[in-house]
Amino acid sequence: MTQTAADSPAPARRQRAQIKERTLRTDQWWRYPLVTFIIFTAFLVYATWAIFDNSFFAAPYHAPFASPCLAEAVCPEDARLFGWAPLGDWYTWPPGLLILGLPAGFRFTCYYYRKAYYRGFWLSPPACAVNEPHSKYTGESRFPLILQNIHRYFFYAAIVIGLILAYDAVKALIEKPGGIGTWVLIGNAILINLYTLSCHSCRHITAGRLNHFSKHPVRYRAWGFVSKLNAKHQELALISMFSVMGADLYVRLVAKGILTFTFA
Amino acid sequence: MGYKAKFRVWRGEGGEGKLEDFTVEVNEGEVVLDIIHRLQATQAPDLAVRWNCKAGKCGSCSMEINGKPRLGCMTRMSTFTEDETITVTPMRTFPVIKDLVTDVSFNYQKAREIPSFTPPASVKPGEYRMQQIDVERSQEFRKCIECFMCNNVCHVIRDHEENKTNFAGPRFLMRIAELDMHPYDVADRKDAAQEEHGLGYCNITKCCTEVCPEHIKITDNALIPMKERVVDRKYDPLVWLGSKIFKRSGSGSKG
Incomplete structure (x- = not known):
């Protein structure tokens, strides 16, 4: 007797291997998200304190978290950018509140930091091949995370902030070349600017968006340089985060009179 | 020098299955795929595994080894300690056909x-x-x-x-x-x-x-x-x- 399709047993529906364990990884996969969480939380706590701390200037040093100082009422004359303070007496809040959103936005939307905090804070995923705890996921395809696409605008702002930090460092070098604070500010300005230049948006803008490199040799060379920096973007992001925090704290300690030695 | 390694291999069809324990000989210079083949030859002749070049160029022997996606043919046994239990499962994202073979x-x-x-x-x-x-x-x-x-x-x-x-x-x-x-x-x-x-x-x-x-x-x-x-x-x-x-x-x- 011929067997018909209706007689034959239905093929078993294929499904994934039913494995209950969240992960079968045996290494210390939890270290990266844990360390990320601790470091970033420490940075956020410090930044919050620094914004509201008024000891941001000890001539000629300017704390990076409060630079540029743009308000007449709260900025000593020496602390103003080219002596310029566009905001009058009416602004009496901490100067950092005015500008910190720009570098913070640059770091928040940075492709490296996104990886780090999606893993460390949102656990999406906590580590590769470790199940995330969320029942639904739309990633950066919808509001609010679709706003991550404005990263390049923060990059433009970060270039300006980087130049201002370089200005602060040069000013300190001219006025107090032997001061440790001068070299702390110089080191920080270099690292901040390297981090900014290593940005993926910068890489795209220099020439990444082109398809014919051979028609744009200058931009191609710039792209090659930025690509080399970009390979170290993660390292530069972390080192510059520590450097800006360290430089900021150093200036505040000098301003508070805690560091009083001759070459401070 | 050879030693006896402890392996846990996921076995089953259509998603239903379980991890089975094996103790199997390991020799110097071998990779995980070699051990899977030894299991086939000695203890589990119906163990299904997809493989081809054994040189990391065909992409056939993708599996998860101790929870990490790896090529079986490129994962050296020398990267594990002798007393370590090595867990081998199929790729989790794709449906299972049989044992370590998935429908990609x-x-x-x-x-x-x-x-x-x-x-x-x-x-x-x-x-x-x-x-x-x-x-x-x-x-x-x-x-x-x-x-x-x-x-x-x-x-x-x-x-x-x-x-x-x-x-x-x-x-x-x-x-x-x-x-x-x-x-x-x-x-x-x-x-x-x-x-x-x-x-x-x-x-x-x-x-x-x-x-x-x-x-x-x-x-x-x-x-x-x-x-x-x-x-x-x-x-x-x-x-x-x-x-x-x-x-x-x-x-x-x-x-």
Whole structure:
């Protein structure tokens, strides 16, 4: 007797291997998200304190978290950018509140930091091949995370902030070349600017968006340089985060009179 | 010198199954796939495993070893301690056919959904003229051996199977980037990357890059550049304005 399709047993529906364990990884996969969480939380706590701390200037040093100082009422004359303070007496809040959103936005939307905090804070995923705890996921395809696409605008702002930090460092070098604070500010300005230049948006803008490199040799060379920096973007992001925090704290300690030695 | 290793291998069909314990001989210089073959030869003749080249170039023996997506033929036994229990399971993202063999047809379906290389109508085959620097960026992506471990590890579909219809996975988003960067490809791929193939789902956590056996920088060199090209097209008003004023074609990325 011929067997018909209706007689034959239905093929078993294929499904994934039913494995209950969240992960079968045996290494210390939890270290990266844990360390990320601790470091970033420490940075956020410090930044919050620094914004509201008024000891941001000890001539000629300017704390990076409060630079540029743009308000007449709260900025000593020496602390103003080219002596310029566009905001009058009416602004009496901490100067950092005015500008910190720009570098913070640059770091928040940075492709490296996104990886780090999606893993460390949102656990999406906590580590590769470790199940995330969320029942639904739309990633950066919808509001609010679709706003991550404005990263390049923060990059433009970060270039300006980087130049201002370089200005602060040069000013300190001219006025107090032997001061440790001068070299702390110089080191920080270099690292901040390297981090900014290593940005993926910068890489795209220099020439990444082109398809014919051979028609744009200058931009191609710039792209090659930025690509080399970009390979170290993660390292530069972390080192510059520590450097800006360290430089900021150093200036505040000098301003508070805690560091009083001759070459401070 | 040989030793006896403890192995736990997932065995089953159609998703139902369990981890089975084995004690098996290991000799110097062997890889995990060798041990799976020894199990087949000595203790479990019906153990199913897909393999071919044993040289890390065919992408057939993708599996999860101690929870990490790896090629069985490229995972040396010397990377484990002798008293370690080694757990081998099939790739979690794809349906199981039997034991360590998965049905990876999801990937072939996604590959078919991407329009192929589209040269300008005015340029005939044999007339393409490109310089090395114009194509070397996307040559990196041609190293792909289609092991599909990047798609397997990507949490967008690994942890959320419902996203499979909307998300092509890193392997095929990289393919779109490769074509979009090609100097002679004129198809518009940016809108499709975002709207049809789910580039926006990627949150760049770089697991695809971590597991790639060819060490392709999938995230940094393909996915993020493609995201930036999509920003040019869809989310950057200045680029849009510039393309209108200077009448650039396709908002600039084909320069």
